[in-house]
Amino acid sequence: MSEYRERFRAVRHAFGTFRRRIRERRGQFSEVRRGLGRRIYRHTARVAGEERVNAFANGYHRYRNGLRSFVHRYIDPESWYYPYLKNGVRGFLISALLLGIYVIILNYNVLYLTGAMPSVAELRNPKLNQASEIYAQDGIMIGKFYAENRTPIKFENIPKPLIEALIATEDARFYQHSGIDPRAIGRAIISLGHDGGGSTITQQFAKNLFKTRRKSNTGLLSRIPFVRKIVYKSKEWLMALKLERNFTKKEIITYYFNTVDFGSNAFGLKTAARTFFNKEPDSLNIQEGAVLVGLQKATTNYNPLRNPKRSEERRNVVIAQMAKYNYLTKAQADSISALPLLTNYTPENPYSGPASYLKNAVQDFVEKWGEENGYNLYTSGLRIFTTIDSRMQTYAEQATGEKMKRLQQSFDNHWRGQNPWTDEDGNELPGFIDSVARRTERYKTLSRRFLPLYPDSISYYMKKKKYKMRVFTWNNKRGYDSTEMTPYDSISYYKRFLQSGMVAMDPHSGYIRAWVGGLDYDYFKYDHVKQGRRQPGSTFKPFVYTAAIDDTISNLSPCDRIQDRPFRKAYRENGEDKMWEPRNSTGYYTYSHMTLRRAMARSVNSITARLTDDIGPERVAEYAHRMGIKSPLDAVPSIGLGSSDVSLYELVGAYCTFVNDGESIEPLIVQRIEDRDGNVIETFAPKKKRAISEETAFLMRYMLQGGLQEPGGTSQNLWSYDLFKNHNEMGAKTGTTSNNSDGWFVGISNNLVVGAWVGGDDRSIHFRSTDMGEGAKTAMPLVGRFLEKVYADPKFKNLQGPFPKPTIPVSKEYMNCGYSGDDEETDDESDSTSTSSNTADSTFVPTAPAPDPTAPTDTTKI
Numbered sequence: 029m030s031e032y033r034e035r036f037r038a039v040r041h042a043f044g045t046f047r048r049r050i051r052e053r054r055g056q057f058s059e060v061r062r063g064l065g066r067r068i069y070r071h072t073a074r075v076a077g078e079e080r081v082n083a084f085a086n087g088y089h090r091y092r093n094g095l096r097s098f099v100h101r102y103i104d105p106e107s108w109y110y111p112y113l114k115n116g117v118r119g120f121l122i123s124a125l126l127l128g129i130y131v132i133i134l135n136y137n138v139l140y141l142t143g144a145m146p147s148v149a150e151l152r153n154p155k156l157n158q159a160s161e162i163y164a165q166d167g168i169m170i171g172k173f174y175a176e177n178r179t180p181i182k183f184e185n186i187p188k189p190l191i192e193a194l195i196a197t198e199d200a201r202f203y204q205h206s207g208i209d210p211r212a213i214g215r216a217i218i219s220l221g222h223d224g225g226g227s228t229i230t231q232q233f234a235k236n237l238f239k240t241r242r243k244s245n246t247g248l249l250s251r252i253p254f255v256r257k258i259v260y261k262s263k264e265w266l267m268a269l270k271l272e273r274n275f276t277k278k279e280i281i282t283y284y285f286n287t288v289d290f291g292s293n294a295f296g297l298k299t300a301a302r303t304f305f306n307k308e309p310d311s312l313n314i315q316e317g318a319v320l321v322g323l324q325k326a327t328t329n330y331n332p333l334r335n336p337k338r339s340e341e342r343r344n345v346v347i348a349q350m351a352k353y354n355y356l357t358k359a360q361a362d363s364i365s366a367l368p369l370l371t372n373y374t375p376e377n378p379y380s381g382p383a384s385y386l387k388n389a390v391q392d393f394v395e396k397w398g399e400e401n402g403y404n405l406y407t408s409g410l411r412i413f414t415t416i417d418s419r420m421q422t423y424a425e426q427a428t429g430e431k432m433k434r435l436q437q438s439f440d441n442h443w444r445g446q447n448p449w450t451d452e453d454g455n456e457l458p459g460f461i462d463s464v465a466r467r468t469e470r471y472k473t474l475s476r477r478f479l480p481l482y483p484d485s486i487s488y489y490m491k492k493k494k495y496k497m498r499v500f501t502w503n504n505k506r507g508y509d510s511t512e513m514t515p516y517d518s519i520s521y522y523k524r525f526l527q528s529g530m531v532a533m534d535p536h537s538g539y540i541r542a543w544v545g546g547l548d549y550d551y552f553k554y555d556h557v558k559q560g561r562r563q564p565g566s567t568f569k570p571f572v573y574t575a576a577i578d579d580t581i582s583n584l585s586p587c588d589r590i591q592d593r594p595f596r597k598a599y600r601e602n603g604e605d606k607m608w609e610p611r612n613s614t615g616y617y618t619y620s621h622m623t624l625r626r627a628m629a630r631s632v633n634s635i636t637a638r639l640t641d642d643i644g645p646e647r648v649a650e651y652a653h654r655m656g657i658k659s660p661l662d663a664v665p666s667i668g669l670g671s672s673d674v675s676l677y678e679l680v681g682a683y684c685t686f687v688n689d690g691e692s693i694e695p696l697i698v699q700r701i702e703d704r705d706g707n708v709i710e711t712f713a714p715k716k717k718r719a720i721s722e723e724t725a726f727l728m729r730y731m732l733q734g735g736l737q738e739p740g741g742t743s744q745n746l747w748s749y750d751l752f753k754n755h756n757e758m759g760a761k762t763g764t765t766s767n768n769s770d771g772w773f774v775g776i777s778n779n780l781v782v783g784a785w786v787g788g789d790d791r792s793i794h795f796r797s798t799d800m801g802e803g804a805k806t807a808m809p810l811v812g813r814f815l816e817k818v819y820a821d822p823k824f825k826n827l828q829g830p831f832p833k834p835t836i837p838v839s840k841e842y843m844n845c846g847y848s849g850d851d852e853e854t855d856d857e858s859d860s861t862s863t864s865s866n867t868a869d870s871t872f873v874p875t876a877p878a879p880d881p882t883a884p885t886d887t888t889k890i
Contacts (some may be wrong), residue, residue: 134259134266142259143247146267152274154237156180156286157295158409158704162390164418165539165699170383173391175406177376178295180704183282185310186297190317191281192355197321197346199229200353203277207231207268227264230280232324234267236287290320291327292375299376304332306374314356315364318346319371332371340369382421383414385545385555386697390414393698401710409704415539415696420824423817424530424542431809432528432547433502435786439526442795448524449792452767457792464519464790465490471515491516500525500551507548522551523789529556529676530784530810535684538693538714541780542814556785561659561673565803566631566742567763567772567783568652568670570683573628573636573731575643575651577840578724582643586731587845589621595637597665608665610637613764613798623845629734629741631762633669640668654719656682656692670763676772680783683774686732686759687781687831690725691716726834727842732759732776733831745804746775749812751819756828762808768801769794773808775815779827784810 073081103110134142146154159174195202201209207230227235250256271280290300297320301309305316312320322330322342332339344365351361394405394412403410439448449460465471471490478485494512499521501509513521525547532542545555554560576584594617597608610633617634627635640648645663652661657679661672681695693716700711720728735743736758743760751758756777763772769791774783786806788794795801818824 141247141249157407160410163413164416168418176295179298180286181298189314193321196349196353207272230268231264233284306372318343322346384549386543411702413699417541420542424544427814428544528786531557532782535687538696558677562770563765564670565763565765571652572668578720585840586625586842590635592618595634625734626738629738636668655685676785686728689722690720692719735760754828757830762803764802771803771806773803782811
């Protein structure tokens with residue numbers, strides 16, 4: 029006992045010493061306070077006047093004395109408890125004052141101490157980061173763009189058991205509190221957080237919606253670890269109180285389910301239900317809802333895909349909580365808990381679904397429009413209606429898949445046992461894979477890491493180390509194979525694939541109806557419709573004939589004749605004298621005088637070259653630009669044979685001028701944009717302008733029909749497709765560049781213009797024979813099969829029909845051109861175009877070049 033007495037005396041002595049020191053400090057503080065008061069009095073009296081300050085001070089003292097007298101009436105100042113009561117009231121008032129100051133600091137971010145808080149307007153009208161949705165013209169959703177993949181849902185579509193599961197697990201007293209639950213906070217403090225953190229659903233909604241814990245929303249005090257937690261919680265409490273004043277409980281529940289992150293890039297209940305179970309929210313059953321609610325504790329640890337066992341355990345905890353709060357009976361809970369965990373993972377990404385390549389063009393268009401109009405493509409929840417027809421898009425993708433699979437088989441057999449990258453003499457390009465590898469992002473990353481000290485490490489990671497990967501294939505229905513490859517093996521594998529692009533356009537409205545930019549966007553990101561530019565070969569020749577017919581100086585007609593004979597042109601380029609002598613694809617000249625229609629139909633190079641020279645390369649370039657070609661064109665003698673690179677997108681748009689009575693029309697991919705509530709923000713109309721006369725447009729339609737009707741026409745294979753019911757008429761032009769590197773085909777009808785391109789990723793990858801590699805054999809089948817599918821659909825029956833008769837007098841001769849002794853039949857021509865004096869492709873590089881740091885990154889997936 030004596031030991032405890034001594035300890036008690038020591039504690040009492042220490043406490044007494046502490047009190048004496050406090051009194052001493054209070055005395056010192058009182059002196060400071062009085063001195064400070066006198067100084068404030070002098071300065072205030074100097075500014076406001078001594079008489080006025082004295083009057084205010086006397087009034088304050090009278091009020092204070094009156095208050096003291098009132099208190100002393102009921103409480104004896106000599107009683108033992110008076111000092112404690114006085115100090116308690118003083119402490120309470122000081123605490124209330126400090127709390128008020130703290131709330132003001134939180135609300136207004138005074139001195140940037142706590143970070144910004146949302147305004148009252150933002151709290152009353154919260155804006156969710158909502159995905160923008162892309163729709164086809166017929167209302168079918170074809171994709172999304174988002175920073176957070178979220179599609180809002182209404183309260184009526186949230187299953188009642190899901191709401192009950194959330195309340196039972198996260199906030200059992202949700203309907204009893206006003207945003208803050210003191211009982212839950214007390215329980216969390218006593219249990220040190222083991223029985224939950226005390227956050228209400230309203231607080232979690234505030235945190236999810238306003239991102240209170242992002243760096244952009246934090247202030248100076250947030251740099252202090254313990255204080256940071258207090259600031260976070262305080263802001264969430266304050267916002268929870270405000271939200272409870274502005275929203276009903278139903279609205280808070282709805283906002284919660286629309287804002288919460290379920291992991292796996294699924295924000296909001298609707299996206300989560302589709303991602304994990306491929307269902308709409310109102311179709312979720314109790315156990316599926318419990319899985320989603322369970323994810324709120326930790327989206328990674330309880331993810332049903334990564335950690336199915338933990339997810340099932342957490343699901344059962346949620347179900348037990350529902351039974352605890354009488355939302356389920358014990359028998360129901362036990363029965364549901366015994367069920368296996370079943371998911372149907374269906375992830376979304378911006379490029380999933382049809383028209384993947386088109387979405388890049390839509391993205392560029394809407395981003396630019398959004399910058400000018402104050403909208404964000406990724407957060408504003410726009411509804412973007414494209415001009416794409418979902419059925420046509422499906423047919424285009426199907427046709428591309430069917431024909432490219434067969435063409436790839438032919439290509440593989442053609443090069444069996446050999447690499448398809450060769451120079452103009454047919455020799456394999458040495459170091460080709462090395463040059464491609466240097467352009468890949470992987471090689472550049474390794475170079476930054478290992479050069480110049482460890483070059484062998486680059487070789488190891490590129491040529492020796494194998495990685496597990498999925499690779500594109502035509503050989504199974506999944507469209508991919510799982511394998512192990514080195515990056516070099518992967519490059520070699522992918523470079524053997526022929527690539528393609530196809531686009532269909534309404535020539536009168538400018539609407540793009542279908543857009544296939546490649547084989548599969550998951551594996552080939554490069555868009556061969558708009559992004560890719562290659563030599564168009566003979567598909568450029570119609571611009572030469574258009575200039576010859578439309579230009580008032582040459583003023584030719586389809587019946588005018590030009591002799592097929594050798595053509596030579598001396599010219600000067602970059603200070604060097606050159607001679608250009610193109611050859612016909614057959615290797616000889618007929619010396620016959622052909623009509624312009626037959627010469628274009630048979631794609632005779634010598635006649636096109638002579639016409640180009642007569643008109644002038646500059647004039648040909650002018651007409652091509654006038655009709656819709658945007659790419660720069662070199663005004664050289666070979667321009668008429670398609671020596672300058674263009675895109676399929678602009679080529680098809682330019683051909684629409686022939687069908688649109690001579691008016692060029694700019695292709696249109698977005699028809700209108702609506703806000704998240706369905707209100708139309710802006711509609712878009714195509715830009716039109718007169719490019720050629722209406723008479724020339726009619727004559728060129730007639731000229732293009734010659735590709736199917738004239739003897740030896742290069743487009744006659746189109747007759748093998750079922751396209752000519754209901755008196756349907758078509759015109760077409762094929763194109764093939766040197767060494768068969770590029771195969772082109774553009775077909776026109778009164779209501780649709782369709783173009784296709786086929787070739788290798790690099791110009792050195794090609795068929796070795798024109799018989800296999802010309803546009804009529806590579807690109808035409810894509811268009812033919814696509815149109816067969818379109819015309820077989822009753823919905824598109826109205827697209828078939830003849831070209832309209834001219835509505836103006838046609839002054840030039842175009843039919844019944846008369847007989848000439850030179851009209852004898854000759855061997856069929858192909859459309860192969862050599863833009864140099866020999867059959868070599870002038871763009872070939874005979875040896876592997878050193879890596880060019882300015883070259884674009886190779887997008888081959890490795």
